[in-house]
Amino acid sequence: MSAENLVEISSLDFAYEDRPILDGISLQIPRGKVVAIMGGSGCGKTTLLRLIGGQLKPSRGEIRVDGQSVPQLDDEELYALRRRMGMLFQFGALFTDISVYDNVAYQMREHTDLPEELIRDMVLMKLNAVGLRGAHGLMPAELSGGMARRVALARAIALDPMLIMYDEPFAGLDPISLGIIGQLIRRLNDALGATTIMVTHDIQESLLIVDYIYFMSDGKVIALGTPDEIRASRHPFVHQFVHAEADGPVPFHYPAAPLAQELLARHAHGG
Known part of the structure; x- marks a missing residue:
């Protein structure tokens, strides 16, 4: 494990019973940085936080926090490690x-x-x-x-704490509160000399305060980079997410037959 990274995850798989949630995730969280994990609902972001905190155990792969393998810690060691983590759940x-x-x-x-x-x-x-x-x-x-x-x-x-984890810290806030919370997350991290992982949907606020972003989709990391790199990303999903476009790789319409076809079929049956 590199001394520069507080958290290192490699080849991580996780499934709830038979349903795969995370698929071969690898990422590094450098010490002292604020890192966002982004993606649509249900892509495994919160599960990743729970794995780092030791509330869940991976099906396969490695999670190291400050040099310790989280899945291999006994209850007492895990308790001691968690004392050095701060969590803000949704x-x-x-x-x-x-x-x-x-x-x-x-x-x-x-x-x-x-x-x-x-x-x-x-x-x-x-x-x-x-x-x-x-x-x-x-x-x-x-x-x-x-x-x-x-x-x-x-x-x-x-x-x-040496590591602070936030799960959707901006959810349900008005624009002024959202800006205040964003600035506080950054200031508290730097004042404490901590490292922050933030799971969020709020792309615009995050781009203002984070050092690095991992984008997840369907349990995989599909893009990563600094805020500037993410803003300029040509990846269709990331572009749609950053620019809040209604249609793209994530479709606006639930799958259905073409509208004209359905309307015509109704008329053909005497509507």
């Missing part, structure tokens, strides 16, 4: 029955023996980093969608 999923403060403190209390006064300082610093120190006493139900996502970011970085 929609942030805060604990609704505890305050913003306690949401961010949760992992510190769970994974460390730090005294409560030190936890307090750390929680307020994390909330300050996302601009929400003043909201520490609020309950999740009192937050807007954008604020809830920022609290989830603070929680994901609670233990200063």
